[in-house]
Amino acid sequence: MTESDSAAAAALDAGDGAGDERRDFLLIATSVIGATGTALALWPFIDTMNPSADVLALASTEIDLSPIEEGQSITIVWRGKPVFVRRRTAAEIEEARATPLDQLPDPEPDEARAEKSEWLILVGICTHLGCIPLGQKSGDPRGNFGGWFCPCHGSHYDTSGRIRKGPAPENLVRPPYAFLDETTIRIG
């Protein structure tokens, strides 16, 4: 309020000091309601940027596992991201289970990582900054722990997809999945 405004207000309220308080209340109440309304009106704009209905509709994928031999891996696309499906060998499972949990930056037992020990199903995105780790193809480097190796910033994952060395803070993420029968899964 400028000086002349408050002078005018004072003149109006002459002989009645309560007027100032009422004006202040009205001013503050109006400003608060106005600001709240504006803030609420922002939400539709912000929400347009969230995943839309058509994107959400394509959120689950079914896969037939039967053609995958022991020791083989496949990469499938789920929600625009690669999902690694690896049919692990007995040696790989043994190696993952033998690792003491206190050696892991993000401790998690192998039993909690795979519903059926043979099938390791993980989102193939490095938990550091979202690169795709190598290790799916037979010629790829698999890092120091036989799992995956992320070439971007040098994260090493083991045969359970757990982070062992490098900047990634967490293990490769296990997507939500369910076995529909012995050889079919649905991801998402």
Added chain:
Amino acid sequence: MSQPTWKNPIVAWIDYRLPVFTFAHHELVDYPTPRNLNYWWNFGSLAGVMLVILIVTGVFLAMHYTPHTDYAFASVERIMRDVNYGWLIRYLHMNGGSIFFLVVYIHLFRGLYYGSYKAPREVLWIIGVVIIFCMMATAFMGYVLPWGQMSFWAATVITNLFSAVPLFGEEIVNWLWGGFSVANPTLNRFYALHFLLPFVIFALVFVHLWALHVHKSNNPLGVEMTGDSDSIPFHPYYTIKDAFGLGVLFLVYFAFTFFAPNFFLEPDNYIEANPLVTPTHILPEWYLMPFYAILRAITFDIWFISAKLIGVIAMFASIAVLFLLPWLDTSPVRSATFRPVFKQFFWILVIDCVVLGYVGANPPEGWFIPLGQIATAYYFIHFLVLIPLIGFLERPRAVPDSIASAITAGTNPGVEQS
């Protein structure tokens, strides 16, 4: 300063109602400018010219570009091969970005060297830092539009930075993407914002100039203008000097545009984006490499805070620390000309930034990791420890009373720097 009288009746008629001509005369012709500015003071106006060139070339590219993941890459190739002079406009835009950053970085270091951020120019400085920040966001989103491999993976790496935010990280990233990965909604919004932000920068430049014209330019001596004997009118003295500088800059800019147009670009960006294959080395453009090096320098957790989050914070802090610089620098003397100790450390900082850029351009392996960590630590030590300490401990050389007295005494220490 005299009020101009307009002889042309149309000009006079308009000026009476909207005094644009008087305004332009005051701010661009009569405008008193220190008489001792050296060539480092060219870079502000050069940056302005580059911004205009980028907006003009960008608008013409927008007439031919298709912001859809199925067509973006092909539409850029069409611009290169089929659109008349499309190759020229694109190469001017692409290399123009690099030249813009080059010019602005020199402008920034000019300000650091001559203490241009000190009172009463703190707000001017802060607006400048905001402009650089907006430029980085704009450049990053522009890099994504051709939808090559580097485009896609730079977008993935940089948007994933926000997943380091505690609690809401994943929600924020999905919101930025408009999905569960970098995809068509992401490309669409980046295009919209890449179009919008340069105009925001343009408005910020206007405010930057407004703040500049209140207290006028700093100068190599770092002493304020005290009267008419310290200043010369902007036109014709600095219009001609800026025009000469622009000619030199264009030689460099067009040398790249015509003879090495892909010098700054990663070859991988001529491979169309593939969400299932990560390139061996994901690299940002050269002007973001020092910040990329700082991001990757943090490879260790501190207490419960993950290395990833600290890296992100460090990267943003490396720019944010510049906001505080006017208050971190405790020295009353502006120009490094009179600050023998600060001057040495200024050049060490320049070297440190080049080292950071070099580390950022290389894979995070072997000795690049400790080198990046040392350079990152030094960067922050420079601003947070050395700058306040030097201000207290250094004994500055005698500062002249005025620009004119320094020049007429036959010694002009400002000249030796240029």
